Amino acid sequence: MLKGGAVWALGTMSGTSLDGVDAAMLLTDGERILDFGPTAFRPYTPAEQATIRAALGRWPGEEGVAAAAEVVETAHAELLSRFSGADLIGFHGQTLAHDPRGRGTHQTGDGALLARALGLPVVWDFRTADVALGGQGAPLAPFFHFACARHIGADRPLAILNLGGVGNVTWIDPRQPAPESHGALLAFDTGPANAPLNDLMQARTGQPLDPGGETALRGRPDEDRLAAFLAHPFFHRMPPKSLDRNDFHAALDVGNLTLEDAAATLTAAAAAAVARGAEHFPVPVTRLLVTGGGRHNAALMAELATRLRADVEPVEAAGLNGDMLEAQAFAFLAVRVARGLPTSGPATTGVAALVGGGKVSHPD
Numbered sequence: 001m002l003k004g005g006a007v008w009a010l011g012t013m014s015g016t017s018l019d020g021v022d023a024a025m026l027l028t029d030g031e032r033i034l035d036f037g038p039t040a041f042r043p044y045t046p047a048e049q050a051t052i053r054a055a056l057g058r059w060p061g062e063e064g065v066a067a068a069a070e071v072v073e074t075a076h077a078e079l080l081s082r083f084s085g086a087d088l089i090g091f092h093g094q095t096l097a098h099d100p101r102g103r104g105t106h107q108t109g110d111g112a113l114l115a116r117a118l119g120l121p122v123v124w125d126f127r128t129a130d131v132a133l134g135g136q137g138a139p140l141a142p143f144f145h146f147a148c149a150r151h152i153g154a155d156r157p158l159a160i161l162n163l164g165g166v167g168n169v170t171w172i173d174p175r176q177p178a179p180e181s182h183g184a185l186l187a188f189d190t191g192p193a194n195a196p197l198n199d200l201m202q203a204r205t206g207q208p209l210d211p212g213g214e215t216a217l218r219g220r221p222d223e224d225r226l227a228a229f230l231a232h233p234f235f236h237r238m239p240p241k242s243l244d245r246n247d248f249h250a251a252l253d254v255g256n257l258t259l260e261d262a263a264a265t266l267t268a269a270a271a272a273a274v275a276r277g278a279e280h281f282p283v284p285v286t287r288l289l290v291t292g293g294g295r296h297n298a299a300l301m302a303e304l305a306t307r308l309r310a311d312v313e314p315v316e317a318a319g320l321n322g323d324m325l326e327a328q329a330f331a332f333l334a335v336r337v338a339r340g341l342p343t344s345g346p347a348t349t350g351v352a353a354l355v356g357g358g359k360v361s362h363p364d
């Protein structure tokens, strides 16, 4: 186990959009951010993506999972071998299934194998312990978001919103001494973010996303569909709460709308879900910093600004890197695990007490 000092950790994320693997170096003691280091991205090829997609929703030992694991491991080994100077690795793996109150949570990819391949300690399997102890197992970035808020010198409550396939938000009071302090954090998944819009664009146009939100900007949201969407029981649950990528599939039927109106409806739904979530914040925020690919969607950012009475800005406005924040989070969490510090708590995953998730595998 590490003692007090800072180390260079190399974190990875292979997100729900299945576009590829992000990796980022971070100099940290698991409490503070001391420096940001190099970053890199390795896309999945269409064939690799298809192999992972075929295993979505599956559990260890089921058909297709071994092939997906091999793709994930190979892509990570290739990407991570480009870096030098790391003391340890934080390997998230690829979530294939997430059912915290049922079968559990499943991130594929073997960290022990990567430790041997790369010759470095690998911290991995971050979510299982939290779920086993009654937590949602997600989101896990909030303890890092707290460090980010401190790093950028925030002096009043703010929120960091991640718009990936699914949305997740962290409300932060940076005046508290540490993320595990009472009242420092509240975090939860907000609802579907880009995934339904990507699925619509793929099905109707063959494009994987709505670039810049251009299609949605030409359409009008269907208010009846929005109201039906917001009636979903997920919005009546108190946070913390988490979602699987396709949990909202049936609640977001935009089948008979034009492409533009369907895109506008799904975009408005993602923003409305965040606004619903913001009603749970302990005190309202005046600043919402947005990370994840959805910050490039002008229609989504405009809908957020309309629905939330706050400045809605990409995290870059505060000097952070919105493409790499999750990879940096798993670098940070790896150091916390190595130091025996908690990675989640009642306010972030709903677990009964503070939990230090994550396994450590050594190269020999």
Ligand SMILES: Nc1ncnc2c1ncn2[C@@H]1O[C@H](COP(=O)(O)OP(=O)(O)OP(=O)(O)O)[C@@H](O)[C@H]1O
Pocket: 014, 015, 016, 017, 018, 019, 162, 163, 164, 165, 166, 167, 194, 195, 198, 209, 210, 211, 212, 213, 291, 292, 293, 294, 296, 297, 326
């Ligand atoms: N230029 C763009 N215009 C519109 N949308 C974009 C753009 N770039 C990225 N996106 C959206 O962001 C998504 C990718 O976001 P991100 O990389 O944050 O997801 P992820 O990390 O895979 O997901 P998660 O955080 O849910 O695990 C794309 O699938 C797309 O929907």
Ligand SMILES: CC(=O)N[C@H]1[C@@H]2OC[C@@H](O2)[C@@H](O)[C@@H]1O[C@H](C)C(=O)O
Pocket: 015, 016, 095, 098, 105, 137, 138, 139, 140, 141, 142, 162, 164, 165, 166, 167, 168, 189, 242, 243, 326
């Ligand atoms: C189970 C799982 O992998 N969840 C992801 C997913 O992608 C976004 C959202 O859903 C969030 O809950 C989480 O990832 C981020 C990095 C987290 O744990 O903070």
